[in-house]
Amino acid sequence: MQKIVEFFRACPAALAPLKADPSALGTLPTVAFQYCEAVRIASSYGWYVFPPADIVLRWDGNDVFYAADDEWIELKAIHLDQESVEYWDRHAPEDMRGYAPPFLSHLLIPGVVQIWSGFFVQTAPGWSLVIRDPANFPQSKSFRCFDGVVETDSFAPCPLFMNIQLTATDREIVIPRDKPLFQVLPVLRECYQDAALRDHPIIEFDTGDKGSSQITAAHWDGIRSTLRRTDAADAVSRSGTYGAQVRRRAKRED
Template identity: 40%
Template sequence: MTAEAAIAPAEKPPVRIWKAYKPAPDILKAQKSAAGIMPAGAFQYCEAMRVASGFGWYIYPPKDMSLYFDGRESYFYEDDQWFPVKSTQFGPDFQAEWNEQAPDDLAFLNPPFITELFVPGGIQIWSGYFVETAPGWSLGVRSPVNYDIRSSISHYEGIIETADFKPCPLFINFKIVKTDTEIFLPRDRPLFQMQPILRASYTDGDRELDVVSDMNDPGAPFDWEGLGGIMRKSSERDQRRPGRYAADRRKIA
């Protein structure tokens, strides 16, 4: 039995977080309403959207931030002026706190809170937190699920093997896609979402789809009876209310 297969997820939380930058907003559980953004009809009837939206936690910018991209170079606003984004750390108060706690060989080696990536408009933001996951678990980072995504940035999604690469700075990479416009990232609006993922679910390179090309294949019989319980027949449309799937799933939960 592999280590991943032996995991009992309920034994302990799969994710552990350390808050390094004290002014950073708290990490909050993602909401099934997508923080109130989801349309009321979807929230009432679409359980699939609700479950996806509520999977994981919201991570916020460590502080209010303004960015600007002129098509070639990125800038951030601080102390009443614009600076090119290179690799910038939090202020001297955090640096002093870090040096006081860190061993001598890690003094002044705290992660930058904003970094320029290798593509024009590419930005990395450190949340001010460190994270690790239990053995067999990794961490997915992505745009907030079903949230009103800003049209000015495009997230790069990733899976970090934080059971081994730990404690890992909890960060997100994105690209600024709107030029010559100030882009404001408030600290009270989710910037990205993190989700614990079992490593075995994506590392099995031999796993393939079982695609059946003939629905009448006797070797892989199609469940017509099951489908009949899912499809809304024309004779039942007046009797069956929308949201049956949602109602059934919530009873099980």
């Protein structure tokens, strides 16, 4: 079977991407984990990606500083450590030596920091990567992640990084190494191209003076099977129905 995604570790200290977890690493409420298959699938789709080291930042509204050796240093662009630079130069061809990607960079926009995971990534032909914050996973209120879609089949192998916007000023912002910073999800390129998204028919319940409704008996059968009514007996009988259907279909397809 063709591998959809390949990760290239360019920094020895970098934690390997981790297959995303249906329980969001145990942070989902038990009821959601047990009964909401939609949440479980969204949580488990893709891989978690981690920063290669603990990060402590501070933003004064204009400049960004990072903590190093008990002092605050203004952030421009830094490498993780000398060992990671030497590792890169030892394995890189001659024309690429001295060009190891920086671990942390303060971009041109105030408070926006780029964090490199220590990995490069490549996808199979026709596949791209959605890069976003971890699904259904509690994140810090001190920063937010920027979502992106990268065509990692042709622009590849490309450095796997996340741009974050710092949102808290004049306080320490801690980004731990052992907590997922972002999540990557493979997606077929055709799914997000304009041609696939431009044509989206609207089926009207009531067409007014134009004639009868476009909703057919088959549509109502589908609505009847998906809509949970308010009576208790119906709610109990339908609880977990969607998840059971999805799991049965997955077993058949396997």
